[in-house]
Amino acid sequence: xxxxxxxxxxxxxxxxxxxxxxxxxxxxxxxxxxxxxxxxxxxxxxxxxxxxxxxxxxxxxxxxxxxxxxxxxxxxxxxxxxxxxxxxxxxxxxxxxxxxxxxxxxxxxxxxxxxxxxxxxxxxxxxxxxxxxxxxxxxxxxxxxxxxxxxxxxxxxxxxxxxxxxxxxxxxxxxxxxxxxxxxxxxxxxxxxxxxxxxxxxxxxxxxxxxxxxxxxxxxxxxxxxxxxxxxxxxxxxxxxxxxxxxxxxxxxxxxxxxxxxxxxxxxxxxxxxxxxxxxxxxxxxxxxxxxxxxxxxxxxxxxxxxxxxxx
Numbered sequence: 001x002x003x004x005x006x007x008x009x010x011x012x013x014x015x016x017x018x019x020x021x022x023x024x025x026x027x028x029x030x031x032x033x034x035x036x037x038x039x040x041x042x043x044x045x046x047x048x049x050x051x052x053x054x055x056x057x058x059x060x061x062x063x064x065x066x067x068x069x070x071x072x073x074x075x076x077x078x079x080x081x082x083x084x085x086x087x088x089x090x091x092x093x094x095x096x097x098x099x100x101x102x103x104x105x106x107x108x109x110x111x112x113x114x115x116x117x118x119x120x121x122x123x124x125x126x127x128x129x130x131x132x133x134x135x136x137x138x139x140x141x142x143x144x145x146x147x148x149x150x151x152x153x154x155x156x157x158x159x160x161x162x163x164x165x166x167x168x169x170x171x172x173x174x175x176x177x178x179x180x181x182x183x184x185x186x187x188x189x190x191x192x193x194x195x196x197x198x199x200x201x202x203x204x205x206x207x208x209x210x211x212x213x214x215x216x217x218x219x220x221x222x223x224x225x226x227x228x229x230x231x232x233x234x235x236x237x238x239x240x241x242x243x244x245x246x247x248x249x250x251x252x253x254x255x256x257x258x259x260x261x262x263x264x265x266x267x268x269x270x271x272x273x274x275x276x277x278x279x280x281x282x283x284x285x286x287x288x289x290x291x292x293x294x295x296x297x298x299x300x301x302x303x304x305x306x307x308x309x310x311x312x
Contacts, residue, residue, distance in 0.1 A: 003309040004111055004120035006104035007031075008048040011125050014097035016089040017081065021255060021292040022125065022139040030123055030288075033298035034305075042309050044117055048104030048124065050096075051147070055106050058150035059143055059177050064134040068141060072098065084136050094126070098141045101126055105148035108285045112240070113156050119276075119284035119308045121245075123301075127289040129171035129244045130196060138169065138196060144287045145244045146177040152240050153183050162187065162238035164229075164272050166265075167246025167289045168256030170199030170209070174244065179204035185236040187229040189221060191249070191256050208232050217251075217259035222267060230271065237279040241272060247291030247300040255292050265300045269307040284308060 012024040034040040056065050072095035075082050081091040101124035108120035128145060130138030145163055152158045163178070165171040165188035178184040185206050192200055192211030202209045210228050212221065247265065249258040276284050286304065291297035306312050 002044045002117050003042070003305065004108060004117040005043040005045050005123060005305075006048045006108050006120060007123040008100040008104065010093065010096040010100045011048070011123075013093035014126055015081070015091045015093065016139070020089070022127070024125070025294060026291065026297060027123055027125060029294040029298040030301050033302055037302060039302055039305060039311075042311055043305065046107070046111070048100045048122070049107050050099040051103035051106055051142075055147055055151050055155070056102060056142055058154050059133070059146040060131070061134040068136060069095070088136055088139055088141070094141070097126060100124065101128065102142045102144050102147050105144040105285060105287050106151050109148045109152050109156070109240075112283045112285055113152065118282050120286070121301075121305055121308060122285070122287040124288055127246070128287065129165060129167060129174045129246070129289050130169070131173040132176040137173070140173060143173045143177055145242045146174050148285055148287070149178065149184055149242050158239045159183060160185070160236060160238050161240045161242060162233060162236060162275075163242045163244060164188070165190070165244035165246070165289070166249065166268055167244055168249040168253070168258055169195055169246070169290060170211070171244050172196045172198050175199065175203050175207060179207060182206050185232060185238065187232060189224060191216070191258050194256060212258070214257035215259060218261060218264035221258075221260060221264060225268065225271065230275075233272070233275045238275070240280050240283040240285070241276045243272070243284065243286035244289045245286045245304060246289030247297050250291070250293060250296040250300055252293040252296040253291065255290065262299050262303045266303040266307055266312075269304050273307055
């Protein structure tokens with residue numbers, strides 16, 4: 001069994017402007033590092049399809065999906081970028097990138113559930129975990145992980161899935177979509193206070209939110225995960241696990257003030273993979289979220305992938 005690596009050139013064409021941290025160079029840095037280290041030969045590279053909007057509507061309000069489609073098609077036709085909020089800008093190629101990013105997550109879910117691969121990583125942009133049921137925000141348009149999780153439940157018939165979010169920012173969009181859906185357990189750890197300035201109080205009993213103060217380092221994060229995440233994940237016994245894999249809690253990343261290093265991401269991945277091996281036949285789909293220090297991002301993704309691919 002192999003680890004699939006989903007991406008698409010359209011994901012690099014999404015451009016939020018000169019100097020924006022969420023840039024195409026993020027994907028280039030990851031793929032360059034995989035080739036330079038030889039890790040690419042261990043992966044099954046696959047092209048992301050465009051998502052079916054019916055899958056999107058399982059996570060997002062149909063009115064929002066139609067409105068965003070209309071807006072982004074207008075931007076494409078005009079040839080001029082447009083800001084949706086101070087952080088989130090659409091360019092003429094954004095709609096195609098949005099479709100590919102969500103499409104990768106759904107296609108990866110199907111490939112894992114069909115037994116084609118054991119697990120998968122989606123190297124996509126724009127990211128997704130800030131996109132709420134009816135709002136784009138925080139660099140995000142569609143919530144890739146929530147769409148994939150609902151596809152696994154509503155289309156593929158699973159009864160329990162878990163979402164694991166280790167981005168430095170709280171996945172408020174994912175929480176908005178799945179809070180109260182007892183088929184989904186979401187566990188997360190994030191810096192607080194920090195954008196989007198929420199998450200300290202969970203919105204549902206199916207949420208395990210672990211806010212930590214600035215400058216928290218790896219040993220403390222590991223202890224909190226062991227105490228707060230692991231008992232809930234083991235008791236829940238998910239049939240599939242989804243990572244919102246944001247690497248901006250790395251100590252080199254300027255968008256947060258946490259102190260994780262590559263060894264911490266390796267440890268987190270290994271602990272969660274153990275849960276997947278025990279309860280979910282190893283089934284994992286991981287979707288890229290944040291991570292803006294290019295070298296740290298590339299190295300951290302590589303250790304994440306090495307664990308997924310059983311290379312260590």
